[in-house]
Amino acid sequence: MTSPTPHLRRSADGQLFVETPEAEIPVSVRPCFPWTDPQRHVSLRDAEGVEVALVEDPAALAPESAAALRTALAEAGFLLEITRIESVEKRFELRDWSVETRQGPRRFQTPLDLHVHPLADGGHLIRDITGDLYLLRPADRYDPRTRKLLWTFVE
Amino acid sequence: MPTTSPFSPPTGFDPKLSPLDRDRALIRGFLDQPDRLPDEVRRLAEAEWDGDPVQLYALADLTAELTFTSSWILLGPRRVAVATPDPEAPQGWRIESFDRETIGEVTESRGLSANVLRIRRTDDGDTLATVRYTSRQRPAMGNLIYLLQERTALPSTAEGADETYAAAMTSEIKDAQATVAGHQMAVVWRLIGYLKPYRAKVALGIVAGLLMTLVSLAPPWLTGALIDKVLRPFEAGTLAHREAWRMSAWILAGVLGAYALRTVLAWIRMRIMAFIGEWVARDLRNDLYEHLQRLSISFFSKRQTGSIITRVSSDTDRLWDFVAFGMVEVSLSAFMVVGLGAILLWMDWRLGLLVIVPVPFLLWYIRRCGRIIHGIFLRGWRKWADLTGVLADTIPGIRVVKAFHQEDHEKARFKERNRIVVDEFNRVHGAWTNFQPIQLLLMHLVAVAVWTAAVWRMLGGMEGAAPTLTTGEFVAFLLYLGMFFMPIEVFSRMTWMLNRSVSSAHRVFEILDTEPASRIPARGIRLEPVKGRVAFENVRFTYDGVRPVLKGISFVAEPGQMIGLVGPSGSGKTTLMNLIARFYDPTDGSITIDGTPLADLDVGHYRRQLGMVMQDPFLFHGTILDNLRYGLPEATPGQIIEAARAASAHDFICRLPHAYETIVGERGHTLSGGERQRIAIARAILHDPRILLLDEATSSVDTETERSIQNALARLVQGRTTIAIAHRLSTVTRADLILVLKEGRIVETGRHDDLMAIEDGVYRNLYRMQSELHQMYAV
Numbered sequence: 001m002t003s004p005t006p007h008l009r010r011s012a013d014g015q016l017f018v019e020t021p022e023a024e025i026p027v028s029v030r031p032c033f034p035w036t037d038p039q040r041h042v043s044l045r046d047a048e049g050v051e052v053a054l055v056e057d058p059a060a061l062a063p064e065s066a067a068a069l070r071t072a073l074a075e076a077g078f079l080l081e082i083t084r085i086e087s088v089e090k091r092f093e094l095r096d097w098s099v100e101t102r103q104g105p106r107r108f109q110t111p112l113d114l115h116v117h118p119l120a121d122g123g124h125l126i127r128d129i130t131g132d133l134y135l136l137r138p139a140d141r142y143d144p145r146t147r148k149l150l151w152t153f154v155e
Numbered sequence: 156m157p158t159t160s161p162f163s164p165p166t167g168f169d170p171k172l173s174p175l176d177r178d179r180a181l182i183r184g185f186l187d188q189p190d191r192l193p194d195e196v197r198r199l200a201e202a203e204w205d206g207d208p209v210q211l212y213a214l215a216d217l218t219a220e221l222t223f224t225s226s227w228i229l230l231g232p233r234r235v236a237v238a239t240p241d242p243e244a245p246q247g248w249r250i251e252s253f254d255r256e257t258i259g260e261v262t263e264s265r266g267l268s269a270n271v272l273r274i275r276r277t278d279d280g281d282t283l284a285t286v287r288y289t290s291r292q293r294p295a296m297g298n299l300i301y302l303l304q305e306r307t308a309l310p311s312t313a314e315g316a317d318e319t320y321a322a323a324m325t326s327e328i329k330d331a332q333a334t335v336a337g338h339q340m341a342v343v344w345r346l347i348g349y350l351k352p353y354r355a356k357v358a359l360g361i362v363a364g365l366l367m368t369l370v371s372l373a374p375p376w377l378t379g380a381l382i383d384k385v386l387r388p389f390e391a392g393t394l395a396h397r398e399a400w401r402m403s404a405w406i407l408a409g410v411l412g413a414y415a416l417r418t419v420l421a422w423i424r425m426r427i428m429a430f431i432g433e434w435v436a437r438d439l440r441n442d443l444y445e446h447l448q449r450l451s452i453s454f455f456s457k458r459q460t461g462s463i464i465t466r467v468s469s470d471t472d473r474l475w476d477f478v479a480f481g482m483v484e485v486s487l488s489a490f491m492v493v494g495l496g497a498i499l500l501w502m503d504w505r506l507g508l509l510v511i512v513p514v515p516f517l518l519w520y521i522r523r524c525g526r527i528i529h530g531i532f533l534r535g536w537r538k539w540a541d542l543t544g545v546l547a548d549t550i551p552g553i554r555v556v557k558a559f560h561q562e563d564h565e566k567a568r569f570k571e572r573n574r575i576v577v578d579e580f581n582r583v584h585g586a587w588t589n590f591q592p593i594q595l596l597l598m599h600l601v602a603v604a605v606w607t608a609a610v611w612r613m614l615g616g617m618e619g620a621a622p623t624l625t626t627g628e629f630v631a632f633l634l635y636l637g638m639f640f641m642p643i644e645v646f647s648r649m650t651w652m653l654n655r656s657v658s659s660a661h662r663v664f665e666i667l668d669t670e671p672a673s674r675i676p677a678r679g680i681r682l683e684p685v686k687g688r689v690a691f692e693n694v695r696f697t698y699d700g701v702r703p704v705l706k707g708i709s710f711v712a713e714p715g716q717m718i719g720l721v722g723p724s725g726s727g728k729t730t731l732m733n734l735i736a737r738f739y740d741p742t743d744g745s746i747t748i749d750g751t752p753l754a755d756l757d758v759g760h761y762r763r764q765l766g767m768v769m770q771d772p773f774l775f776h777g778t779i780l781d782n783l784r785y786g787l788p789e790a791t792p793g794q795i796i797e798a799a800r801a802a803s804a805h806d807f808i809c810r811l812p813h814a815y816e817t818i819v820g821e822r823g824h825t826l827s828g829g830e831r832q833r834i835a836i837a838r839a840i841l842h843d844p845r846i847l848l849l850d851e852a853t854s855s856v857d858t859e860t861e862r863s864i865q866n867a868l869a870r871l872v873q874g875r876t877t878i879a880i881a882h883r884l885s886t887v888t889r890a891d892l893i894l895v896l897k898e899g900r901i902v903e904t905g906r907h908d909d910l911m912a913i914e915d916g917v918y919r920n921l922y923r924m925q926s927e928l929h930q931m932y933a934v
Contacts (some may be wrong), residue, residue, distance in 0.1 A: 013273055013282040014219070015264075028264045047262060078221050078269035080289070094328070096185065104223040107187040108291075109328065113540055130327045131290035132268045152530045153537075 006044065006053040008065040016072040018044055018052050027052050029072045035119060038077055042069065079125070079135040080106060085146040088153050094129070095153070101134070108132065116154050124154050178321035185328055186291070188214060191317050192227060196238045199250050200229050207231040209316050211302065211701075213295035213323075215286035217269055228272070228286050230255075230299055232308065235274065237284045253283045261303040263296075272300060294323035298701040307703075319701065343653075346474065346660050347482075349435045360427035364487045367420035371638065372498065373413040379631030381406045387626060424483065432479030436471045439663055443467050446667055470659035477656035485653075488642030495639045502632055503624065509604050510636060517597055517643060524590040531586050535579035542572040598640050605636060679757030685764040685845040686749050687714040687876035689735060694744035696730055704730045706899040707744070710892070714845075717877040719887025721918060722896035728880045731896070732848050735878060736765060748846075766844030766875075772835030774826070779808055780815045782834060786842040794841060801870045802837035803863035804830070829864065836867045847872060849879040884922050893918065 007019040017024040025046055032041040044053045058066045086098040094109040108128040117125040122138035139150045179190040192212050215226040227238040234252050241249040259277035274284045350357050385402045388394035500507035549556055549565050556565055612624040689712040696705040705727045712718045720728040733739050746753040774782050784790040799805040811817040881887045888907040895903035895918045903918050910918035
């Protein structure tokens with residue numbers, strides 16, 4: 001179902017609801033193009049994964065609905081953003097990364113044949129073996145040591 | 156508890172550690188997060204729960220603002236609690252508990268890296284708890300969510316909370332990492348253990364190597380003697396021509412003898428160690444393959460086939476390399492460095508020091524350059540993987556490329572990546588071609604320093620004092636100097652080889668250390684003959700220790716009966732079949748065959764009485780004939796044709812270019828799904844099993860093929876106990892008993908007519924739906 005202008009509300013515990021005259025449906029957000037156009041074409045899905053509405057452009061929503069959607073999108077699109085790479089070591093079939101993120105220090109592991117996802121702005125995304133995603137900004141925004149490690153392992 | 160060191164792989168390969176301690180070591184070594192629930196949190200929660208134990212827990216590592224934290228969510232038999240660090244709380248933790256009975260809804264919202272668990276109350280839908288966590292925590296959190304959503308207690312067989320948490324947190328690492336890492340030297344020692352059966356030959360190889368090194372020292376010494384004792388006295392006129400010839404002949408004979416002996420010793424060493432390396436690799440491969448055959452299906456379902464094959468093939472090959480050359484080279488090189496260093500110092504301590512003092516710097520330089528080249532090579536290797544990725548994409552999908560006329564696009568893509576690869580590898584070549592001349596220059600500088608000092612002393616300094624070094628000593632020294640630098644180069648190569656070999660050894664030992672999941676009795680009972688009575692009594696099964704897949708299954712299949720299994724996907728049908736085949740053991744309850752517990756039977760003998768026709772039958776690479784008589788190698792051609800006829804396979808086989816001797820399977824002739832199934836049925840008929848397991852044998856074939864398979868199956872099932880999974884319910888209408896499974900439970904049972912009589916029954920609805928579909932598409 002596609003609703004042209006659904007009414008959205010975010011509860012105190014962060015749950016997003018689509019309000020219809022009959023009921024409030026709890027939904028999760030799923031950007032259709034999470035890397036190239038994360039803020040538009042957002043699919044709103046109920047607990048069973050069925051699409052309740054597709055928001056092509058949040059700007060078309062009422063201001064409070066748009067604000068609720070933006071907050072939900074920020075949470076759903078949360079990534080661990082790397083601000084500095086301390087070390088990258090090979091540890092028996094895994095590459096072990098020690099990094100500084102915006103959220104704090106973090107250790108994670110990737111397979112040796114790491115597949116990075118290049119982003120349009122020159123940055124990259126790395127997925128670790130548990131499924132967490134790490135955002136790397138374009139190399140020129142990092143310190144020389146991080147740049148050197150990026151050159152070897154990512155770019 | 157072992158501690159970690161930045162200089163060694165810090166995880167628990169030590170076989171003395173318990174599985175829990177190994178998992179905890181992995182968490183500490185890799186994840187930098189608590190390896191268990193803090194004691195204080197457990198104590199506080201259990202006190203608040205009137206002594207109820209914490210049965211399961213998970214870490215919630217994100218705050219509402221999406222910064223890192225270490226909150227915990229805990230599950231007890233009656234309550235749930237969320238523990239949040241709070242410096243202002245009395246014990247540093249804020250514990251918020253609520254009764255499980257009050258829980259109405261449990262939902263998990265998954266984001267890219269942040270996930271949210273919301274627990275709401277039954278009556279008013281108010282929030283009881285909201286926790287956020289990264290994907291890393293999902294395995295442990297998933298166990299907890301399952302129990303909350305299913306409103307179920309932990310299975311009685313569940314492991315403790317600490318074990319479940321540790322196993323969940325390390326599952327991804329263990330799956331991704333080929334091995335549970337350990338200390339390099341422990342692995343090397345274990346590998347050396349494989350040399351034990353060949354110790355006499357190894358000793359001979361090492362002695363030959365040592366003697367070879369010692370003999371190598373003779374020619375330089377003889378050269379010095381030739382100059383000092385023969386040539387210079389002869390030039391000075393102090394040695395007669397005849398005597399000079401006599402002495403020269405002895406020295407030349409000595410040089411010839413040394414080189415000949417060295418050649419023989421090198422031959423002995425290389426031959427023995429190459430053979431031993433091959434024997435060790437053979438023993439490892441045999442051990443590995445034998446062990447693989449004992450491992451349960453669950454092991455193979457967790458590992459990629461390619462990874463297992465690599466361990467048996469290229470990993471053992473790398474170990475040959477190490478045993479045959481690496482171990483001896485390292486020990487001989489160490490011997491040579493120490494021995495030659497001592498000789499150089501003994502010959503002339505001042506010149507010796509000139510050579511030995513720069514060695515640490517040289518080693519440092521070699522190591523540093525090695526690391527730089529390794530980094531550049533890693534990048535080149537990534538670009539190489541990008542290039543091969545194009546091949547992996549386009550070769551299997553070549554039809555799509557051509558259909559969409561994308562050949563030019565693909566050519567351009569390949570060309571561009573090929574260009575990048577060349578650029579990167581030229582960078583590698585640029586680096587090593589810079590590095591090696593500098594390394595040589597450093598060695599030459601040492602040599603020039605030795606020359607300068609030596610010439611100074613041979614000429615008696617600027618004042619022309621008495622020489623303190625003879626020409627012969629100098630030449631001998633130079634020859635030893637050349638030999639001294641060789642083992643240093645070997646060391647630089649060996650570090651790389653050692654790392655590579657230890658990694659391979661780990662991957663091999665990991666499989667050898669995996670315990671088979673089923674407890675196979677040493678002397679199992681052999682039922683002769685097997686009548687085929689299969690009985691399940693309250694059988695429960697879980698793959699992960701938390702989520703039950705079968706929940707109290709009970710039924711009896713009498714000998715010769717056909718049992719149909721029906722139900723949606725995920726209802727537990729295939730798991731039930733796997734339990735009958737004893738690929739897994741039930742978590743609870745019992746399975747008996749002719750009244751004897753399945754666990755007590757001789758598995759090999761029992762499986763010979765078992766036939767399986769799976770949904771997507773596997774054919775080995777080989778002829779159809781080989782595949783048909785896989786389970787009965789002694790089958791005669793007449794029996795084989797008879798079985799193929801019974802399976803409605805004979806006609807299509809005869810139409811193939813080489814009839815029964817057509818090569819099929821991987822890299823062979825391509826057979827359709829229906830043809831493969833009929834070969835599998837013929838194989839099962841030939842095998843003549845007492846118990847037959849059929850899995851969706853006609854799920855993906857056309858109507859005509861289905862009919863011929865049905866006919867084949869009707870002949871196959873006669874006189875055997877048959878357990879059949881059927882998505883097309885028409886295949887089980889004649890079954891003696893139909894079990895309808897849903898979410899791991901039998902929800903309906905009876906014959907076709909009985910089940911059709913149940914108003915709004917699951918089976919009746921499924922049957923009606925399939926009939927309608929069949930009518931729609933049969934027009």
